[in-house]
Amino acid sequence: MHDSKGIGRRRLFTTAAALGGTAAMGGVLARPAAAEDATTAGVRSFAPVKVTSADAQYGELVHGMNRRYVGNPEAVHIVDDVSQVAGVVQAAVTAGKRLTVRSGGHCLEDWVFNPQVQVVLDLSMLDKVYYDPGRCAFAVETGAQLLDVYALLYQVYGVTVPGGICHSVAAGGHVSGGGWGLLCRQLGLIIDYLHAVEVVVVGADGRVRTVVATNDPNDPHRELWWAHAGGGGGNFGVVTRYWFRTPGATGSDPRKLLPKPPREVYLVAQAWPWESMTEAKVSRLAQNYARWFTAHSAPGAPELALASFLVLTHKSAGQIAMVTQVDATVPDARRMLDDYRAAIGEGVDVPTEAVTRPFAEFGPMAAYAEPRRLPWLEATRYLALTNTNLTDPTFRQEYKSSYMRAAFPDRQLAALYKHLTRTDVTLPGASITLSSYGGEVNRPAPSATGYPHRESFFKMMWMSLWNDPAEDAAYVAWNRQCYAEVYADTGGVPVPNAVTDGCYVNYPDNDLNDPAYNTSSTPWYKLYYKDNYARLQQVKKKYDPTDFFRHAQSIRLP
Template identity: 60%
Template sequence: MTGTPGGQAPGTQPEGRHRPAAAIAVTGADRQYADLVSGLNQRYTAAPEAIRLATSTEQVVGVVQEAVRRGKRLSVRSSGHCYEDFVYHPDVQIILDMSGMRNISYDPRLNAIAIESGATNLQAYQTTYPRWGVVAPTGFCYSVAMGGHVSGGAWGPLCRTHGLVVDHLYAVEVVVVDAAGRARAVVATREEDDPHRDLWWAHTGGGGGNFGVVTRYWFRSPGASGRDPRGLLPRPPAELLVNAVSWPWAELGRADFHRLAQNYAEWHVANSSPDSPQRALISQLVLNHRSAGQIGMVALVDASVPDAEQILSDYLKQLGDGVGVAPGAMTAAMGELPALPRFAQARRLPWLHAVRMLGTTNSVLNDPTLRAEYKSSYMRAAFPDGHLEALYRHLTRDDLSNPNLNVLLTSYGGRINAVDPAATAAPHRGAAFKMLWQAFWNDPADDDRYIGWARDCYREVYADTGGVPVPGDVTDGCYVNYPDIDLGDPRFNTSSVPWHDLYYKENYPRLQQVKKRWDPRNVFRHAQSVTLPDA
């Protein structure tokens, strides 16, 4: 270990000799309570005794210690984006809100860029890039905070060229609880001789809410040298080539749909190797329900590579090969993407402008009545015919009319696949692209209808493997940051593969040992948390 923050003894931060100011408590008697007991997905609302708003590691230690001492069920919120009820659960009695911990700075002790867990993607980009010209390669969504995002193995617009954000994680500070019930802060690094290295490893894809409360991360790329923060993390391209097109559903037949989706898959399978020259391109294909009117595609290409325009042109040519409909402008918002009609012809944008535009300009992410259902998969190979037919059938159902039903295909592979599956807790290092089922609606009366659509579509796509994407030659499991409680329900997962192996594959037993060491009392738990090995 090369150093610790604040001059503390290596590896831990004690509670201190003085009593710090306690984290603010918000209870049901306070007018702001209703704003703090639910997140982005309004299907889930909690009724805790209090929400505790922390602004320092010492306050986090205090809140956790109080919860343990009083025997209170605790959950942790960074930005409220959890897809399931892991934070806003009826049994939760104290919600620890980390959104006030947003500091971003260069830490000379660890020679790394420190980002607290309440800082969002956009805050991180808008701080590190203007200051130092570098970024931790996190995600698209502007309002997702670092806490759970990083620990789940976050990916984003730079993933094919620079890997996952955890591939650049140097250290993490976590408030843990030992067997005696004592809360303390521990700093764990990736240094081979760090006695706490297993805790660092668990936060490179092990998911949030499992081992303790993350208060901050430190980022420094492997192999980075010197002490200038401008050389410690990836440099995004100065410009991106941005293109957005769509295909009208009214003109797409079954064969056209099959061909379009398969073209996307085949291009990514062919260009998923770590050294592929095409890793400069990342793309999303939004397979909307027919009631949306369009299927959309957004592509981003590193404009600094000499053949950027040709990479995009070749990609578009392959995407449209055999599709009997020419693409046009993307005139409708799709999922979390805005309408982008002015990018029907590719345009160059400064990197930060492009990422900010794509992450902030869709009202779905700011809808206080949003209700949602999500499911995920990793794909290693092109689609079997049965997958394509099930997708087509459910995206053209005429018993539903909701433009906010879609299956999102997203680029993966490239430098992600240069890392050994056991080197981090994020094991999906052979995938070519990812899939995300999204259903958005506003009326609670429609819950069963749209949850049912997602369940039915997903189950039929993976009917040959027990209703879930079992790791194998074609599929490779699920993304832990898109949690799906159905994966553990035998009504929906009829395979022999448990939910935790879909998320973690062969890494799960190792995660259980980390759990045993650092959370032996199982203080940090939810419906899909890592279990103790003897549970």
């Protein structure tokens, strides 16, 4: 049976039998026994590898996806088994070395790669995904990439977790920051299925230990689980693996322990040519989107079967684009899709066309100008692999974010249009993406997990992508200026109120720390964590009392 096998990007594993006993103990985890056939079966296995600047591969290991940030650590340590992590961390603690952690390399700021970092712990080879009968849950190691997770869970068991779109994002930071994707309105966030987390932590005495924290109300480490359910990466320790199971699920049949995705979906991509758009039309388009999702995002609403993102590109990109996915198995799915598209275009009076140009992180999608009905995993794979941001290693990037609880005030619409149509710069890689949200995401209380944003209906991402370092200043300035003007009434940032609801920690933005850009009285940590921050600080105090794990926006000790 498949229950005893785990699949990684490059290998097969027979680990569940070895892990079942140790994983079931909870609390401090003993070192798991190695799989007996790890070498005889030709499975990849190696001791921790230390890479320095003397090694040819060093240059490929000291940067992530955002090429604006390149580190120069003394060494990068690559591990191949969860049992190896504690030793690397202990060595860094003992030597007094600054250590950061890379799982998938998708941290968008300099939290991992910056001049102060001396040791990088690379977890990208921790990529096993398997059913763990000891916990009756699915184990996902921190380096496992999302598309691999989806493929294993669905093709073998017919289930999924509602994670993100980008195929090469790894579980590590994605989960701990409250990862979301196109199924979030129907199923909630990936953290809403987090059953347990394994974390390597450093005590006040400098001793390293490995802790498993679960959502069991009686677990003495439950607060550590709570913090990793949306409290952000790099704050408390090194996550080595997660376990997922639907809350309240019982039994040992893995096919019944996580939600099932739609069997089929409709997928459509449409564009509005910028040459035909006026300020009134662009404002109407954005407002139509905002109003539709504020009106159709209550938990349990039938429209939760529909997810969509609208990409407001800079005018020099040529097209505004929208991608929509609908669960094709719900009643009247095609009518819902048609009604939605009509509602978004109401009053715009510009015929849509095929998406023939790149938009935000995606390439052209001309074949989807009319809705296509596809198996869910095929649609998921298509969107994941259409992402040019993940395939061009020269991209430089800048991001900002906001959560929206209401339709746009007129002043925000005017500011958006002003910056999208600026003629003093030509920035085809600049965009603002409006993404559908709410629904089942909003069912838990804001304090139920470390992730507090349970009251918004769509979210926004300022994304700039470019290749030439000479364009850094222009793109960064555009992001900053547009964002500041949109939220000018609240100090240049989306302060939680009746309209806005703060920022998304997985789109980190160091500008939020800077009083030159955040002139509000709301600090960065309240924008990310709202009223959960003080509780997160107590978890930090208990599990990282020396502040060993830190970055520009890590949880501060109380």
